[in-house]
Amino acid sequence: MSNPDPIVSDDVTAEPAGPDAVPTAMTPERRVHLKAAEGAVLRADDLIAGYLPGVNILNGADLYCQSGELVGIIGPNGAGKSTLLKAMFGLVTVHSGAVTLSGDDITNKRADVLVGKGIGFVPQTNNVFSSLTIEENLEMGMYLAPKRMKERFAFVAGLFPSLHDRRKQRAGSCSGGERQMVAMGRALMMEPSVLLLDEPSAGLSPVMQDEVFVQTRKINQAGVSVVMVEQNARRCLQICDRGYVLDQGRNAYTASGADLMHDPKVIQLYLGTLGKVQ
Ligand SMILES: Nc1ncnc2c1ncn2[C@@H]1O[C@H](COP(=O)(O)OP(=O)(O)O)[C@@H](O)[C@H]1O
Numbered sequence: 437m438s439n440p441d442p443i444v445s446d447d448v449t450a451e452p453a454g455p456d457a458v459p460t461a462m463t464p465e466r467r468v469h470l471k472a473a474e475g476a477v478l479r480a481d482d483l484i485a486g487y488l489p490g491v492n493i494l495n496g497a498d499l500y501c502q503s504g505e506l507v508g509i510i511g512p513n514g515a516g517k518s519t520l521l522k523a524m525f526g527l528v529t530v531h532s533g534a535v536t537l538s539g540d541d542i543t544n545k546r547a548d549v550l551v552g553k554g555i556g557f558v559p560q561t562n563n564v565f566s567s568l569t570i571e572e573n574l575e576m577g578m579y580l581a582p583k584r585m586k587e588r589f590a591f592v593a594g595l596f597p598s599l600h601d602r603r604k605q606r607a608g609s610c611s612g613g614e615r616q617m618v619a620m621g622r623a624l625m626m627e628p629s630v631l632l633l634d635e636p637s638a639g640l641s642p643v644m645q646d647e648v649f650v651q652t653r654k655i656n657q658a659g660v661s662v663v664m665v666e667q668n669a670r671r672c673l674q675i676c677d678r679g680y681v682l683d684q685g686r687n688a689y690t691a692s693g694a695d696l697m698h699d700p701k702v703i704q705l706y707l708g709t710l711g712k713v714q
């Protein structure tokens with residue numbers, strides 16, 4: 437690796453990577469993060485990132501996901517939640533800070549490379565090939581390892597039996613909830629060590645939203661580490677092991693899902709009545 441892990445160092449004067457590097461403060465929260473993030477399957481440290489030169493959307497965001505964890509990210513619209521997922525998946529340029537997968541620096545690596553390394557990503561929209569069948573969609577997920585198609589299809593079908601039963605159906609004719617299952621199934625085909633989900637329940641009926649949370653828990657219980665962004669904040673905090681509240685591109689609060697859900701400040705600022713379980 438070109439950059440020998442400056443982020444796990446306790447040396448607060450260590451220079452971060454990149455020419456635009458502007459290290460953010462070593463707050464007590466970041467100290468806790470650095471300690472707890474050790475050995476994580478996926479971690480983001482002090483990320484400064486954005487779409488346009490000179491306009492940072494992430495302003496020093498930290499996140500980690502230990503093996504087997506289900507991690508939730510909530511926060512207001514425009515907080516940078518999707519940007520954080522995309523920055524970890526090589527779709528947004530990281531100007532400073534680091535993204536690490538199982539100890540390897542993967543900062544600014546290309547998304548297709550990251551799929552091969554074990555990250556699955558399900559974007560919020562346009563996440564299936566409508567004109568292809570369910571089976572063909574799942575095959576697309578396996579283009580890097582076509583020989584394992586049968587074995588991985590069996591795994592995904594075990595989680596989502598309806599995908600197997602309806603494998604010849606075109607994805608475009610599926611309901612929103614089913615399409616979400618196809619998208620998650622496709623991302624699972626490559627046996628990712630961590631799955632990134634961007635608002636999987638968005639735009640679904642309340643019943644299907646609930647189904648997506650149940651499915652996400654099931655995926656996690658099958659051994660896949662999950663980082664999920666969600667607009668249905670309460671439901672997300674109910675099922676996740678740990679949660680992050682992101683605001684203006686940085687961590688506002690982080691704790692166990694249960695603790696965040698009952699934190700008066702989090703309720704007042706981020707949950708209110710809008711986030712009620714549907
Ligand atoms: N492709 C893009 N180009 C430029 N700015 C963008 C792009 N996508 C998002 N943004 C901006 O980044 C900020 C954070 O967006 P986003 O990460 O989508 O927030 P969230 O997912 O928390 O609602 C917003 O101000 C948004 O306008």
Ligand SMILES: [Mg+2]
Nearest residue numbers: 517518519635
């Ligand atoms: Mg978003």
